[in-house]
Amino acid sequence: MHARLRQFVNAMTALVDTTADEARIIREGGALLRALVEQDGWLPAECAQPDPQYYRQYLLYLDPRKRFSVLSFVWGPGQSTPVHNHTVWGLIGMLRGAELAQSYHQGAEGRLERSGPPQRLEPGMVTAVSPMLGDIHQVENAYDDRVSIGIHVYGADIGAVDRAVFTPEGEARPFRSGYANA
Numbered sequence: 001m002h003a004r005l006r007q008f009v010n011a012m013t014a015l016v017d018t019t020a021d022e023a024r025i026i027r028e029g030g031a032l033l034r035a036l037v038e039q040d041g042w043l044p045a046e047c048a049q050p051d052p053q054y055y056r057q058y059l060l061y062l063d064p065r066k067r068f069s070v071l072s073f074v075w076g077p078g079q080s081t082p083v084h085n086h087t088v089w090g091l092i093g094m095l096r097g098a099e100l101a102q103s104y105h106q107g108a109e110g111r112l113e114r115s116g117p118p119q120r121l122e123p124g125m126v127t128a129v130s131p132m133l134g135d136i137h138q139v140e141n142a143y144d145d146r147v148s149i150g151i152h153v154y155g156a157d158i159g160a161v162d163r164a165v166f167t168p169e170g171e172a173r174p175f176r177s178g179y180a181n182a
């Protein structure tokens with residue numbers, strides 16, 4: 001493991017050893033993630049490979065007690081996620097390229113409604129999702145001619161978490177993401 005990623009993992013481990021408070025983890029973990037993604041050059045090439053058809057997520061580190069996982073999220077040109085949730089806190093840091101994230105909430109009769117305009121993440125920027133902050137979104141590569149890569153941190157072994165993707169009517173369908181390298 002590259003020293004920069006090792007340093008981040010050690011600091012995150014110290015943080016979750018200290019507290020289980022979600023707001024504090026998002027605030028302090030977000031600052032740690034910002035320090036990680038403000039500099040490129042440490043992500044292994046095998047965890048930066050896009051797939052021609054779908055976005056990919058590679059597991060970079062899993063806490064032995066599954067209190068957090070660290071992933072590289074690799075977008076091919078123009079690729080996007082369905083509308084989905086997480087069920088645990090998540091931190092999203094941009095490493096290369098850019099991504100657009102549209103937040104949703106469930107409005108009248110459970111229908112999904114956009115929560116404001118999409119947010120554009122540029123390299124070095126960090127944002128958060130969680131059941132407290134708003135947990136439903138749709139994300140896409142901001143570019144249709146190049147790869148973008150985000151570094152994501154979640155408060156669980158996110159590849160094994162039972163989550164949901166949503167139809168436009170707000171109907172939840174079971175979803176488990178797995179990992180491209182598992």
Ligand SMILES: [Fe+2]
Nearest residue numbers: 084086137139
């Ligand atoms: Fe997400």
